[in-house]
Amino acid sequence: MTENQEPIMINSGQFPCPNCGAFMKYSPGTGGLSCEYCGTEVDITKDDSEIKEYRFDTLDELSNHHWNDDKRVIKCESCSGETIIRMNEITKACVFCGSAQVVTEALDEGIPPESLIPFMVTRAAARADIKRWVSGKFYAPKALKELDKLDKLISLYMPYFTFDSDTSTFYIGQKGTHYYVTRTKIVDGKTKTVREQRTRWRHVEGVYKHDFDDTLIHATSKLDQKLIQSMKSFDLKALETYQEEYLIGHQAERYTVKLTDAWDEAKSEMKQVIYQGIRNQVGGDEFRLTHHTTDYGEPYFKHILLPIWITTYQYKNKTYPVYINGQTGHVVGEYPKSLIKILLTVLGFVGTAIIIYLLINSGVFQ
Numbered sequence: 462m463t464e465n466q467e468p469i470m471i472n473s474g475q476f477p478c479p480n481c482g483a484f485m486k487y488s489p490g491t492g493g494l495s496c497e498y499c500g501t502e503v504d505i506t507k508d509d510s511e512i513k514e515y516r517f518d519t520l521d522e523l524s525n526h527h528w529n530d531d532k533r534v535i536k537c538e539s540c541s542g543e544t545i546i547r548m549n550e551i552t553k554a555c556v557f558c559g560s561a562q563v564v565t566e567a568l569d570e571g572i573p574p575e576s577l578i579p580f581m582v583t584r585a586a587a588r589a590d591i592k593r594w595v596s597g598k599f600y601a602p603k604a605l606k607e608l609d610k611l612d613k614l615i616s617l618y619m620p621y622f623t624f625d626s627d628t629s630t631f632y633i634g635q636k637g638t639h640y641y642v643t644r645t646k647i648v649d650g651k652t653k654t655v656r657e658q659r660t661r662w663r664h665v666e667g668v669y670k671h672d673f674d675d676t677l678i679h680a681t682s683k684l685d686q687k688l689i690q691s692m693k694s695f696d697l698k699a700l701e702t703y704q705e706e707y708l709i710g711h712q713a714e715r716y717t718v719k720l721t722d723a724w725d726e727a728k729s730e731m732k733q734v735i736y737q738g739i740r741n742q743v744g745g746d747e748f749r750l751t752h753h754t755t756d757y758g759e760p761y762f763k764h765i766l767l768p769i770w771i772t773t774y775q776y777k778n779k780t781y782p783v784y785i786n787g788q789t790g791h792v793v794g795e796y797p798k799s800l801i802k803i804l805l806t807v808l809g810f811v812g813t814a815i816i817i818y819l820l821i822n823s824g825v826f827q
Contacts, residue, residue, distance in 0.1 A: 476709060479503065486710025489580035489616075489768075489787070494706060508702040512576045514625060514761040517724075572720065576700040577766035579707045580616060580787045587614060587770040587785045594783075594792035613773065616787065618708065618766035619689075620680040620716035623697070624727040626673045626760040630753055632739050633666045637747030660747060669739045673731055678723045680716035680764070685782050688793045695767050695788055703766070713766060720762065728757065 476485045478496040485503065488495035493504045582590070637660045645654050675697050679689050701707070718726075735755060740748050768787025773780050783794030 476503075476706065484709075487580065487707050489583045490586075492579070494709065505704065505706045508704055510702055512700060512702055512763070514575075514623075514763045516759055516761055517720075571716070572764045574620070574703045574766045575763040576703050577618060577707055578695060578697075578699050578768055578788050579701060580711065580768040582768075582770065582785065582787050582790045584614060584616070584770070586790060587787075590785055590790040590792050591772070591783065594794070615771045616711040617769055617771050618711060618713040619684070619769055620714055621765050621767055622678045622680050622716075622718075622720060622723040622727075622762050623675040623765060624673065624678065624724060624760055624762050625675065626727075626731065627758040628671050628673065628731065628735060628755055629758070630669045630671075630735050630739065630755040631666075632669060632750060632753040633664075634739070634743065634751050635662045635749040636665045636743050636745035637662050637749070639746040662749075665743050667739075667742065669735060669742055671731075671735060671738050673734070676727045676730055678718075678727050678730075680718045680723055681714055682717055683714070684784070685795065688782065688784055688795065691793045692769065692784060692786055692791065694786060694791055697765075699788065700765060711768075716764065724760065724762070728755075731755075731757075 476494055477483070478485050478499060478501050480501040481496060481499045483496055483498045485494040485496050485501075487493075487505075488502065491502065493502055495502045640659055640661055641656050642659055643654060643656050645652060647653070677693055677695070677697070679686070732755070735753075736750065739750065739753070770785035770787055772783050772785075774783070775781075781795045783792065785792050
């Protein structure tokens with residue numbers, strides 16, 4: 462980075478290059494802005510202020526009136542996807558499905574992002590990650606094999622909510638302990654001695670406590686939920702205080718999941734952890750939970766943005782998404798299986814089996 466250079470923010474929400482005046486963009490992996498015309502790089506002065514978490518009763522205070530002043534929403538009339546862009550940016554295609562049926566709308570007030578993980582994976586690295594991922598998909602069609610050649614690779618900040626909760630769960634259940642008895646029985650007219658497993662049950666009750674930190678919930682319904690779930694590999698220790706500079710040159714999706722709905726999903730995930738914790742606390746060979754009540758204390762939340770690269774491809778009139786984790790480079794995606802390749806593989810196995818059978822019966826191996 463060039464030292465002693467500070468970016469100057471103008472009213473459009475962009476940063477002019479101190480060398481040539483062109484607008485700069487955040488450069489993944491560098492921690493700063495770069496000019497694609499003259500190569501000038503400028504450090505971003507990090508905001509080291511504390512990343513805050515908020516109680517639910519402060520929700521009304523967080524409906525921000527300034528964060529969205531210089532932004533608008535691009536809404537796709539095909540898939541209903543919504544992307545936040547700056548007022549002076551032009552988008553002709555939907556980031557989610559590639560449709561050109563996009564319209565602009567005003568950005569409603571909402572909860573501003575508290576923090577984000579800046580992009581660490583460059584466009585070139587994302588392409589290399591896709592190429593490695595594709596190389597392992599033998600049964601994929603040609604359309605996927607040529608995916609790394611596509612120009613449509615979009616950098617997007619995804620919205621998430623994180624939740625903290627100090628839980629206390631009162632439970633009632635039954636603990637099962639195995640024991641064995643030996644008895645004699647007649648099987649096929651013969652007397653046999655067998656050892657049978659039995660279970661002795663006894664009543665148990667108690668309190669299980671667990672402190673949850675940063676339970677991560679995806680705050681949009683427009684991306685493939687199964688794929689997004691497999692991308693929960695972000696290191697949240699790398700969160701930075703939200704700064705506009707990190708979004709320059711990239712897009713951000715508006716959250717579409719209500720905070721209360723996200724909290725319900727978080728509690729559902731917490732319940733699975735709580736059940737396993739109770740199970741471990743009780744011990745025994747088997748366990749039956751007959752009643753439980755959980756106190757979630759005063760839960761805290763924050764709105765964060767996490768980076769991904771997105772691309773899609775068409776195959777037989779269907780769109781398939783591929784996502785690349787913008788922090789780690791991990792690739793997840795959908796792809797159809799090529800029936801021709803599968804058929805050739807099956808025929809190959811069948812042909813090999815027939816040849817071996819003929820050789821055996823011809824006496825070659827005798």
